[in-house]
Amino acid sequence: MTVDDDRELMVRVRGGDLAAFEALYARYRRPLLHFFHRLCWDRSFAEDLVQDTFFRLWKGRRRYRPTGKFTTYLFQIAKNHWLNEREKKARRISPLSLEASGRGESNGLRDTVRAPGRGPVGRALDRELGEKIAAATEALSEKLRLVFVLGQIDGMRYADIAEILEIPVGTVKSRMAHAEKALRGLLAPYLTPGE
Amino acid sequence: MTGNPMTCEECRENLEAARRGELPPSRASALEAHLAACPACRRERERNERLAALLRSLPELSPSPDGWPRLAARIAREAPGDRRRSLLRVTAPALGLATAAVLAVFLLLPPASPPPPAILLAAGDLTAGGLPVSPGARLTLRDGAELAARSLARAEIESGRRLELTLDRGARLVLEGRGRIRLAAGRILARVRPGPGAMRFLLPRGEVEVTGTLLVVEAGSRRARVAVLRGEAAVVLGSHRLPVPAGRGVTVDLEGGAMTGPVPVDPWRIRDWCSSPAASLRADSSRITLTLANDKVAPLTLLRFDPADADYFLRIEGPEGTLEPVKVQGRMVVSGAREPGGPAWIRLLPGEAYRLTIDLGRVGLPPGTYRVRAVYRPYGDLPEQAWRGVLRSEPVTLTLR
Known part of the structure; x- marks a missing residue:
């Protein structure tokens, strides 16, 4: 896939071509799921956010202008949607919302960070590690978290992150360094040599 | 040429950019020169690399396979809105009858957005947000609303999401x-x-994806079970997605986080819970009433008592032990307005009951205190669809003077 491929597909989508839209969906559903899941650690919610993002892309297709990279356009929509939904979710009183769930409770929110095919001890370690990583990223401020999570997407460069978040590249770099420093502190027991 | 030398602070800020290959060559050289001379920054780089490796060790999530069909369906649902707008745009310059006709079509089109979430209670004792819901009540429910059943309860959820639920006593859902x-x-x-x-359906751990089917979902303190009675569903736990065909079930170990199955669900006796009648018995000094109620969701076919030969046997445990079966005469009543469904069997819809009243004046029991338990045991040539189990009521005490 190339940048031009994506733009060409999106231009066809702008004209109402559903097959081109499906091709874009097939290409980017996984990185978007990855992005949302690392933000909320709730698989179902992340899947819904992916759906919403593509739906927004479709609804606003006529506004698309093939000037920049398609991925930055798509992740801008995703980021805006995440910020809206996050605010709504925080306002909603839900006895089992993400915010209300305690760390380590078996509420299924963090059960997706587990490698299959390992023994019980391995699975327990994976689960504990998954919990720790989820808790550590959730402890970051929203600004740091968005930079960090976007940085985990394959092929996402600092310039792209800067465009998506509408901040200078230098700010991306310094936020990434801050995020990593914070995460290293929170995950220190898992970063010792030999682990 | 290594450019300007770097400070430790600059070096650490650029470590990640260097790891990602995003530093210009001159800065990359300056960073390498600094690292060669600075053990503290080298340790920092090692920690960064271990963090990156740790994050890479998290398994990749696989997107749900029904993602595109869901999205395509959502787009299709919105399509009338798009069409309406384009119709209006094209016809806006036109005047008179033609425009009026187009607008009339527009107004008659169904709304694009689904109706608000609502619940229609069909039967049972249900609470919403801790408050009791009257039978037949129609409520608008907000996201996050909790439903709980104090007895077996049935609810139909309307939100464009075509769902009918039966909650067992004690079930709670959000x-x-x-x-x-x-x-x-x-x-x-x-x-x-x-x-x-x-x-x-989100379980305490894992979830069930359902696109159209009949299934039982059960959440306990240590395990959850999913039994598919019709259609197909999938249980998702972490990155595992396990399709479950009809007649099979999966157990989720909530403590260990493992799935077992799919296995045949017949041994779980789930069908009994869904479609077997409940028996109850009431007795006072003049009569005994046996009730066979369909308090489940599926229609139920029972062998009926034959009103033309209204003789029944009642087994009575008295002060002198169990008496021989006593032949009694009863009267059969089906609740509601419906008549029995056939000469030998009766079809009970959910919520209906079949009662047999036995007049004790005709039995001729001597005064005393008795414990009475009703047993319903169909026998003979049963119709194919008839329920074939045995029902035993709780015993009641009967005092005759």
């Missing part, structure tokens, strides 16, 4: 919106009508 229901405790029977997109 309607989370977006087609998601979190089962907090207890057992439910869910009938999901086919339609676009999957509905999700």
